[in-house]
Amino acid sequence: MKIWIIYHTKHGNCERVCEELKSILSGKFDVSSADITKINPEDIANDLPDLLIVGSRIIIGRPDKKVKKFVNKLGSILQNPISKAATIYTHYLKWESNYAKMANLLEDNKIANEILPEILNIKMIKMKGPAEPGQENNINEFAEKVSDFIEK
Ligand SMILES: Cc1cc2nc3c(=O)[nH]c(=O)nc-3n(C[C@H](O)[C@H](O)[C@H](O)COP(=O)(O)O)c2cc1C
Numbered sequence: 001m002k003i004w005i006i007y008h009t010k011h012g013n014c015e016r017v018c019e020e021l022k023s024i025l026s027g028k029f030d031v032s033s034a035d036i037t038k039i040n041p042e043d044i045a046n047d048l049p050d051l052l053i054v055g056s057r058i059i060i061g062r063p064d065k066k067v068k069k070f071v072n073k074l075g076s077i078l079q080n081p082i083s084k085a086a087t088i089y090t091h092y093l094k095w096e097s098n099y100a101k102m103a104n105l106l107e108d109n110k111i112a113n114e115i116l117p118e119i120l121n122i123k124m125i126k127m128k129g130p131a132e133p134g135q136e137n138n139i140n141e142f143a144e145k146v147s148d149f150i151e152k
Contacts, residue, residue, distance in 0.1 A: 001150055004044050005033035007055030007088070008066045013129035014090045017122050017139065018055040021088070024143040029150070036067055041074035048082070051150045052112060054102050055088035063089065063102045071102070075109025085112035086146055088120040092127050116149045118142070 005022050009015035015035065022033045032047070044052065054071065056063040087102045103115050120142040123132050 001029045001051070002047065002049040003029045003031045003051045003053065003146075003150070004047060004049040005031065005053040005055065006036050006039070006044065006067075006070065007033070008036050008057070008064050008070075010057060010064075011128040013122070013124060013131055014055045014057050014088070017088060017090060017120070017131070017135070018053070020136075020139050021053070021120070021143055021146075024140060025146065028147060036070040041070060041077055044074055045077050045079070050082070051084045051086065051146070052082045052106075053086045053088060053146070054106065055090075056102060058089055058091035058093075058099050061096075061099065063099070063105075067102070068105055071105050071109055071111060075111050078111065081110050082112045084114050084116070084150060086116035086119070086149065088122070088142075090122045090124060090129070090131070092124040095121050095123065116145065118145050 005018050007014045007018045022031045025031050056067040085106050125132050
């Protein structure tokens with residue numbers, strides 16, 4: 001099973017979370033990951049992953065615009081939707097459910113047939129990070145949910 005994890009990071013926090021998840025999932029699956037500024041949507045479309053995971057920081061109450069732009073472009077070039085998708089966010093303020101807009105974007109752009117309802121949201125201790133301590137458990141639990149989701 002092939003997984004792609006895409007993200008954008010400004011201060012390194014979203015990258016750390018996504019790369020940690022990658023290292024856990026790599027024990028079981030073929031996982032690729034990249035900052036969206038270093039790849040093209042065609043790289044994902046050509047690879048046809050079974051699952052796409054999208055990670056973004058929250059900025060002014062919304063997911064990062066660069067990630068949104070990448071997802072829009074991906075939607076315009078995909079021949080068929082990817083089977084499944086999941087979402088990750090890093091944020092500083094108290095988590096609010098209306099932050100979770102990436103799932104809507106994935107749906108609106110017909111990126112995936114099914115989106116994991118559980119999201120991984122990792123809170124920072126300061127505006128620019130680092131993450132609150134003890135996030136390893138959350139990342140491990142999310143990796144288990146992703147494994148079950150991709151295999152079901
Ligand atoms: C200009 C700016 C605006 C931000 N706005 C929000 C916000 O509205 N809500 C929130 O929870 N975090 C906000 N943050 C915190 C970021 O979400 C946090 O720095 C980010 O998750 C870290 O990810 P990164 O290190 O991968 O860039 C903001 C950070 C910056 C620098």
